[in-house]
Amino acid sequence: MEFGNHLYREFEEAWEANNGYRLAATINPDLSAAQLGKIHQSIDPDSGNWKASQEDNVKGSIKRGLQSTSIRTRGFDNDEIKGWTDVYFAYWTVTGTLARARAQGPSSQVSLQLLWTEVFEQWKKFVNALVQGYNNYGFEAWTIPCLYVAGKYLRLFAMQADDERSKNPSENDSANAFQDDFDPETDKHQKLEDCARVLNRVFSVCLNDRAPLEESRKWGIYFIINLLFKTYFKLNSPSLSKNVLRILTAGRGDMPDFYSFPRSQQVTFKYHEGVLNFLEENYAEAEKHLTEAWGLCHKDAIRNKELILTYLVPCRLITTHTLPTEKLLEPYPRLQRLFLPLCRCIKKGELHAFDLALQEGEDEFVKRRIYLTLERGRDIALRNLLRKVFIAGGFMPAAEGEKPVRRTRIPVAEFAAAISLGSQERLDNDEVECLLANMIYKGLMKGYISREQGKVVLSKSGAFPGTGV
Amino acid sequence: MASTTTSQKPITTSDSKPEDPQQKPTAALEEDDEFEDFPVDDWEAEETEAAAGGTGTNTQHLWEESWDDDDTSDDFSNQLKEELKKVEAARKR
Numbered sequence: 001m002e003f004g005n006h007l008y009r010e011f012e013e014a015w016e017a018n019n020g021y022r023l024a025a026t027i028n029p030d031l032s033a034a035q036l037g038k039i040h041q042s043i044d045p046d047s048g049n050w051k052a053s054q055e056d057n058v059k060g061s062i063k064r065g066l067q068s069t070s071i072r073t074r075g076f077d078n079d080e081i082k083g084w085t086d087v088y089f090a091y092w093t094v095t096g097t098l099a100r101a102r103a104q105g106p107s108s109q110v111s112l113q114l115l116w117t118e119v120f121e122q123w124k125k126f127v128n129a130l131v132q133g134y135n136n137y138g139f140e141a142w143t144i145p146c147l148y149v150a151g152k153y154l155r156l157f158a159m160q161a162d163d164e165r166s167k168n169p170s171e172n173d174s175a176n177a178f179q180d181d182f183d184p185e186t187d188k189h190q191k192l193e194d195c196a197r198v199l200n201r202v203f204s205v206c207l208n209d210r211a212p213l214e215e216s217r218k219w220g221i222y223f224i225i226n227l228l229f230k231t232y233f234k235l236n237s238p239s240l241s242k243n244v245l246r247i248l249t250a251g252r253g254d255m256p257d258f259y260s261f262p263r264s265q266q267v268t269f270k271y272h273e274g275v276l277n278f279l280e281e282n283y284a285e286a287e288k289h290l291t292e293a294w295g296l297c298h299k300d301a302i303r304n305k306e307l308i309l310t311y312l313v314p315c316r317l318i319t320t321h322t323l324p325t326e327k328l329l330e331p332y333p334r335l336q337r338l339f340l341p342l343c344r345c346i347k348k349g350e351l352h353a354f355d356l357a358l359q360e361g362e363d364e365f366v367k368r369r370i371y372l373t374l375e376r377g378r379d380i381a382l383r384n385l386l387r388k389v390f391i392a393g394g395f396m397p398a399a400e401g402e403k404p405v406r407r408t409r410i411p412v413a414e415f416a417a418a419i420s421l422g423s424q425e426r427l428d429n430d431e432v433e434c435l436l437a438n439m440i441y442k443g444l445m446k447g448y449i450s451r452e453q454g455k456v457v458l459s460k461s462g463a464f465p466g467t468g469v
Numbered sequence: 470m471a472s473t474t475t476s477q478k479p480i481t482t483s484d485s486k487p488e489d490p491q492q493k494p495t496a497a498l499e500e501d502d503e504f505e506d507f508p509v510d511d512w513e514a515e516e517t518e519a520a521a522g523g524t525g526t527n528t529q530h531l532w533e534e535s536w537d538d539d540d541t542s543d544d545f546s547n548q549l550k551e552e553l554k555k556v557e558a559a560r561k562r
Contacts, residue, residue, distance in 0.1 A: 265510075296519070324532060421552055
């Protein structure tokens with residue numbers, strides 16, 4: 001919105017209604033180059049006192065505008081005016097640069113000037129002005145949607161700045177490359193790392209509010225946490241999110257109930273909490289959070305549902321040994337390609353085909369950080385194969401009137417033959433016994449190996465627990 | 470000997486090249502690997518996946534057991550039966 005009466009009336013009305021989203025709309029940077037240009041031109045930095053600096057002139061103009069509002073008499077005090085003047089001045093500054101950056105086109109293009117870097121640095125000042133407002137100038141809690149806009153675009157601008165820099169290597173960078181402590185990975189995400197630090201400050205602003213809950217900035221906490229999660233994941237250090245979770249757990253008593261937050265925030269939080277646990281191999285916890293994210297997710301958010309399933313499917317393979325039905329994966333061709341070949345092999349107990357399918361998808365699995373988890377599905381494939389051997393063994397002749405009992409003494413050689421079936425690779429007897437012992441140890445098969453007889457003696461009641469035989 | 474090992478090297482590098490175009494689409498997938506912002510902030514319980522699934526939070530029907538009892542006539546099962554018969558026969562001999 002251009003600076004002028006219209007903006008200050010809007011500010012006044014948002015303030016009176018305590019409508020944070022309406023207020024946040026006045027500092028929205030998601031506008032076209034032309035719109036941004038207009039906003040920037042709506043204050044002439046050279047009008048006013050000719051002796052004063054441009055900055056003072058612009059601030060003076062904004063301050064007069066805010067002072068002209070009728071809310072002056074209703075508690076909108078000088079401190080707040082000072083704070084909001086700084087915020088709007090910072091916003092005005094960004095609009096000029098952002099207009100040029102947007103007019104220049106996508107950040108991928110080579111440019112002499114690193115405009116997106118400048119946009120990021122200026123937007124960072126804007127975010128800091130807001131943080132100052134809460135810390136020093138008594139900004140009220142209902143205005144926190146402004147922090148949402150601030151944080152959301154800080155991250156986006158940081159990524160664009162990093163992207164722009166990677167495509168415009170400067171002489172400066174090549175000089176850096178010769179330094180001993182130069183780390184190209186860190187440099188790649190220089191601005192995003194900076195962004196994480198600023199977001200942490202915003203997080204504190206929300207967390208350390210001692211006001212009663214109904215007018216607390218704590219209502220902003222999950223929005224900001226989600227931004228932090230996304231940032232840490234992008235920085236390839238998801239484990240940093242653990243600190244956030246620890247702080248959150250410690251302060252939970254004074255926090256609004258999680259389920260009173262908007263569902264979009266609940267789902268995003270649960271997804272990341274689930275993936276974090278997944279990466280730490282806490283599969284039971286991961287399943288709990290991911291299942292919750294799945295249930296709460298908006299039914300039309302296909303891409304997000306797809307992401308949840310990307311982790312929930314391998315997770316459930318470990319926790320409950322279950323597989324997704326084709327119906328579940330039907331709307332997600334990408335997941336079908338990812339999981340169905342493996343699922344088929346697991347179900348049929350085709351061990352060798354499983355190994356091939358795992359190899360086939362390795363790059364993709366590694367990229368999604370699910371390779372190691374899926375690899376553990378081999379145990380289930382093996383269990384199913386051994387189970388087939390057991391079932392193929394048929395029944396012992398039963399005594400009159402008694403229920404037939406399956407043959408429970410199975411020669412190791414039969415298992416060995418089954419295991420080698422796909423690969424045509426003969427395994428040593430020792431190797432086969434080792435595999436079988438592992439199955440027994442993991443509780444996937446019940447029984448013992450009788451070495452003298454070269455047989456496995458399986459339990460008469462539930463040789464393969466949980467599978468009905 | 471040394472000359473044969475060096476002459477083999479270029480072959481392996483040229484072998485890996487044709488794979489490059491195939492890897493590009495996966496790299497493109499990675500770009501949007503991030504959990505997306507929802508177009509709306511909040512929604513009613515009826516609009517959740519749990520409600521759309523029709524069974525509340527119970528998603529059991531979307532998951533199935535990992536073993537397969539129904540299909541014992543497929544190629545692999547037949548092969549397995551043949552193989553087991555061979556083992557049996559060898560033991561009896």
